Amino acid sequence: MISTGSPHKPDLIEELDQPLNFGRASFDKGMTILSIIFTLIALVPLFSVLYYVLVNGFSSLNWTVLTSLPAPTGSVGGFGNAIQGSFIIVALATALSVPFGVLTGIYLSEYGRDNVLDDFIRFGVNVLSGVPSIIVGVFAYGVLVIPLKTPSAWAGAFALAILMLPIIVRTTEEALKLIPWELRLASLGLGANRFQTIAKVIVPAAFPGIITGILLGISRAAGETAPLIFTAASSTYWFTRPNLPTASLATLIFSYATSAYNDLKSQAWAASLLLLMLVLTINILARFVFRRRF
Amino acid sequence: MTQLTRKEEASSEIFTQEGTLPADPIFNNVVKVAGLAVIGVLIWMTLVVAGDSLPAIRQFGFGFLTDSNWDPNSDQFGGLSFVFGTVATALIAMAFAIPIGLGIAIFLTEDFLPEAVLTPISFMVELLAAIPSVVYGLWGIFVMIPILRPLLQWLSGGSSSGYGLFTAGLLLSIMVLPTVASISREVLKSIPRSLRNASLALGATRWETIFRVMIPAGTSGIVGACVLGLGRALGETMAVTMVIGNAPEIPKSIFAPAYTIAAVLANEFGEASGELHLSSLFFAGFLLFVITLLVNILAEIFVRRVSLERQ
Numbered sequence: 003m004i005s006t007g008s009p010h011k012p013d014l015i016e017e018l019d020q021p022l023n024f025g026r027a028s029f030d031k032g033m034t035i036l037s038i039i040f041t042l043i044a045l046v047p048l049f050s051v052l053y054y055v056l057v058n059g060f061s062s063l064n065w066t067v068l069t070s071l072p073a074p075t076g077s078v079g080g081f082g083n084a085i086q087g088s089f090i091i092v093a094l095a096t097a098l099s100v101p102f103g104v105l106t107g108i109y110l111s112e113y114g115r116d117n118v119l120d121d122f123i124r125f126g127v128n129v130l131s132g133v134p135s136i137i138v139g140v141f142a143y144g145v146l147v148i149p150l151k152t153p154s155a156w157a158g159a160f161a162l163a164i165l166m167l168p169i170i171v172r173t174t175e176e177a178l179k180l181i182p183w184e185l186r187l188a189s190l191g192l193g194a195n196r197f198q199t200i201a202k203v204i205v206p207a208a209f210p211g212i213i214t215g216i217l218l219g220i221s222r223a224a225g226e227t228a229p230l231i232f233t234a235a236s237s238t239y240w241f242t243r244p245n246l247p248t249a250s251l252a253t254l255i256f257s258y259a260t261s262a263y264n265d266l267k268s269q270a271w272a273a274s275l276l277l278l279m280l281v282l283t284i285n286i287l288a289r290f291v292f293r294r295r296f
Numbered sequence: 297m298t299q300l301t302r303k304e305e306a307s308s309e310i311f312t313q314e315g316t317l318p319a320d321p322i323f324n325n326v327v328k329v330a331g332l333a334v335i336g337v338l339i340w341m342t343l344v345v346a347g348d349s350l351p352a353i354r355q356f357g358f359g360f361l362t363d364s365n366w367d368p369n370s371d372q373f374g375g376l377s378f379v380f381g382t383v384a385t386a387l388i389a390m391a392f393a394i395p396i397g398l399g400i401a402i403f404l405t406e407d408f409l410p411e412a413v414l415t416p417i418s419f420m421v422e423l424l425a426a427i428p429s430v431v432y433g434l435w436g437i438f439v440m441i442p443i444l445r446p447l448l449q450w451l452s453g454g455s456s457s458g459y460g461l462f463t464a465g466l467l468l469s470i471m472v473l474p475t476v477a478s479i480s481r482e483v484l485k486s487i488p489r490s491l492r493n494a495s496l497a498l499g500a501t502r503w504e505t506i507f508r509v510m511i512p513a514g515t516s517g518i519v520g521a522c523v524l525g526l527g528r529a530l531g532e533t534m535a536v537t538m539v540i541g542n543a544p545e546i547p548k549s550i551f552a553p554a555y556t557i558a559a560v561l562a563n564e565f566g567e568a569s570g571e572l573h574l575s576s577l578f579f580a581g582f583l584l585f586v587i588t589l590l591v592n593i594l595a596e597i598f599v600r601r602v603s604l605e606r607q
Contacts (some may be wrong), residue, residue, distance in 0.1 A: 009577035026501055033503040034408070040399030041417065044477070047426050047470045050496020051435045059439075104329035113327055123331040125596065126338050132524070132592030133338075133585065136558045137345065140581040143565065144344040153566075171334065197320040220575060225428025228533035230560065250431050256534060256562075259434045267438075274431045286424045 031052055052278075059275025062268035072238045082274055083240050084249040086278075087155070090241055091234055091250055092223050094159035099166040105166075107174025107215075112200055131168035139229030147233055155244040158234030165226060166219035168252050173218060177211020178204060211293050217288035225281045227252035251277045311435040326488035342585070349579035351572060357365040360579060366544040366560075366567050373576035377546050379583065381461065385536060386467025386529035388470055390551070393529075394522050396469075397476030401518075402506055404477075405484040418481065425474035436467045441539060452551035461554045467535050472525040479524060483517030483602060484510060520598030527591040531584065533558035542553030 020158065021027070066080050075077030079150050114120030142161035147153050181204055189199040205212070235247040236257065258270035352360065356373060363374025403409075404418050441458035448456040448463070487510060495505040511518065540562060541553025557580045568574035 011308075022501065026504070030501045030503045033506075037399040037403040037408075040396045041403045043423070044396055044400055044470075045420055047435075048420055048427075049428055050439060054435060054439050088454065089438075101432065102330050102333055104332055109327035111332040113324055114331065119328075119331070123334060126335040128596055129589065129592055130334060130338055132527050132531075132588060132595070133341070134401075134533065134558060134588055136533040136561050137581055138341070138583045140565065140578065141341045141344050142560060144348045144578070145340075148348075148564065164341075167334065195320045198321040200323070217465060225426075225430070227428065227430040230561055231562055233349075235566060252428060255430045255434060256538070259430075259437055259538060269353055270434055272432050277428055278431055281426055281428055282423065296520045 008120060031284040041276050055271065055274050058268070058271035058280075061271075063272040063275060067189060067272055071240065080152055080267075081137075081249070081251070081254050081269060083237065084273065085249045086241050087234070087237070087248040087274065088224065088250040089190055090244070090251070091158045091162060091210050091248060092229070093157050094244065095162035095166060095223050096216065096220055099164035099170060099219060103172050103219070104212060104213070105180060106171045107212075108200060108205070110171070110175045111178035111293060112196070112204065127168045127171050130164070131172075134160075135226050138227040139231065139233050140231060142233045145165040150245065151246045152245070153235035154270050155234055155241070155246070155248040157247065158230045158250070159244075161224060161229035162223040165229065166223050169219040170215045173215025174212050176209075177215065179206040180211065181207050185202025189271055214288045214291050217284050217291065221281050221288065224284070225252060225277060228258055231256065258283060297335050310550040313320055313472035316465035320440075326374050337555045345578060345582045345585055345588060349575055349582045352579040353576040355459060355572060356576070356579075361583075364394055364546050367425060368573050370571050371570065373572065373579075375557070375576070375583065377410075377544050378557045378560050378580055380546055381540065381586070382558065382584065384461055384532055384547075384550075384554065385465045385468055385540065385556055386526055388462060389520065389529040390526055391566050392466065392469035393472045393476050397473050397521075397525070398480055398518065400473075400477040401480035401484055402510075406502065406510070418478070420542055421477050424470065425478075430470060430538075431536040432467060432471060433535040436463070436535055436539040440467060444547065448551050452549060455549075456551040457541070457553070458541055459553055460551050461547050462550045464556075465537045465542040467539055468529050470524060471532060472529045476525040477519050478516070479599075480518050480569070482520065483514040486517075486602075487513045505582055515601075517602040520602065523595035523598060524543075527588050527595060530591065531558060531588050532563050537562045557581070559576055 005124060022030075034188045036093035053055055054086045066078055068080060068085065071083055079273075106127070110124060111119060114123070123133050129162070138161045141164075144159035146160055150157070185203055185207060189203045194202070230250050230253050234253070236249045236251055236253055237249045241248055255273050255277065258266040258273070261267065301413070316383060352373065356363070359385055360373070360375050361379065364376035364380075365372050365374045366377065367373075400421060404414055404421075409417075441463060444463060444466075445458040446462075448458055490549035491509055491513060492505055495509040496502075500508065536556055540559055541554060542555055542559060543553035543561070544555045547554040560585075561577055564573070565577050568577055
């Protein structure tokens with residue numbers, strides 16, 4: 003007769019049910035609470051920035067501010083030319099950066115798998131993405147502002163293009179690598195060569211991913227201030243030619259925020275609202291484009 | 297995944313065979329040139345920034361690093377106070393950003409909340425990185441400093457104006473937080489689940505598992521995330537320029553105004569008064585370039601170690 007062991011059962015359960023000793027339990031609880039507090043602390047600045055930019059921005063935003071030129075203190079002015087300048091500089095930068103960025107991404111994903119040059123270029127892209135934006139501005143100053151003897155939209159666009167480049171390269175490479183290998187095989191099997199495969203199969207399939215990269219690059223470039231301060235500088239006139247100093251929203255916020263006049267300070271908030279909405283919209287749009295496809 | 301890799305290997309031979317159309321070799325060269333252009337830009341940048349700082353290097357040499365006297369009127373330039381300010385603000389920023397960022401990363405990966413709640417939170421943390429730094433600066437001047445001023449004045453014995461080293465470091469920590477948090481989160485996510493389950497099965501509590509298994513397993517990646525954050529903090533310009541107080545001297549206390557390399561470039565580059573002044577600014581920029589380059593290469597080494605371990 004084998005005993006069912008029922009007399010021992012309560013003991014066993016008691017043993018299994020031993021509560022965690024007080025120290026370990028409270029350490030566990032305490033750390034959980036701490037990590038929740040840390041996460042909440044991190045979200046406070048986000049909401050505070052959004053709240054103040056919305057409230058102060060909307061209260062000083064009006065049609066005149068958006069469409070007129072800066073005026074001497076005392077009279078009503080605006081920053082229409084800075085909005086125009088921002089769009090032009092970012093558009094020039096995008097036009098410069100996209101071809102190089104997308105082609106480099108294609109090289110890294112399709113041509114240069116596992117060779118030394120490929121590793122070298124990828125390393126270069128990572129290093130470039132870590133270069134402070136102000137240093138890129140210093141570089142653009144040395145390359146374009148000193149020889150041309152004047153700050154210009156070109157110099158600003160050149161600096162922003164370099165800043166966008168690593169983002170576009172990386173996102174393009176990632177997007178191309180997500181395309182199943184079988185797609186390439188099928189295309190090659192049908193007799194296409196490598197160029198045809200890339201141009202007609204791989205790039206169209208990865209198109210939303212590439213667009214995401216470009217949009218993320220634009221959203222980064224639109225908010226950059228440091229490289230524009232002395233490359234595009236500022237202007238109180240409407241844009242005429244890209245080889246003259248050009249105003250932009252970001253540099254305008256910087257100079258107005260530190261000015262002594264209250265109407266300029268409130269214009270800085272209005273410009274921040276515009277810039278923030280622009281940057282966040284493009285950024286969120288980029289994520290949405292990517293998610294819909296994959 | 298391994299199957300695919302074998303397939304890739306088998307097909308790479310077909311893939312590298314050149315077609316009959318000339319388009320393929322031409323395109324091959326075009327993309328290679330684009331890739332080389334990225335490296336070219338990096339080398340060009342180094343040459344330009346180093347080349348334009350030559351007059352200052354000849355004039356001051358290493359003395360630039362030990363002299364804190366910056367006086368454009370008498371053509372005397374020393375960069376010590378800028379280097380000090382740059383390093384000090386970045387370290388203050390990391391002192392806040394590392395614990396908080398790591399706390400967020402753990403909170404977002406260790407099954408505390410359902411996925412439906414986590415996605416918006418991590419999205420919001422990433423939005424912090426999308427806010428332009430000049431907007432942080434504006435917010436810093438008109439919102440953060442008025443709130444902090446009484447506290448800072450009490451801490452510093454009444455001398456603080458709100459602008460200074462500590463304020464700049466604090467604002468910077470908000471800006472590098474997303475970098476630290478999102479990369480650490482990726483690292484923790486990539487650690488195999490079995491490791492965590494084994495630890496829990498041995499009777500460890502959740503936080504014992506985190507501290508003794510998850511964090512040690514992810515050390516090199518987490519260090520990489522922190523070093524990347526440090527690189528960002530060292531080079532960040534606008535927000536720091538707007539709240540640090542811009543005093544070209546070694547601050548006497550953590551609450552006193554100071555200056556960073558990036559800030560002096562932003563303020564003085566456009567209206568440098570003479571050739572030596574401009575060249576000294578290029579020299580300061582070159583120093584910042586070298587410092588961030590070294591920090592980023594270090595980060596790269598740590599991050600690469602993670603991907604090697606995973607293979």
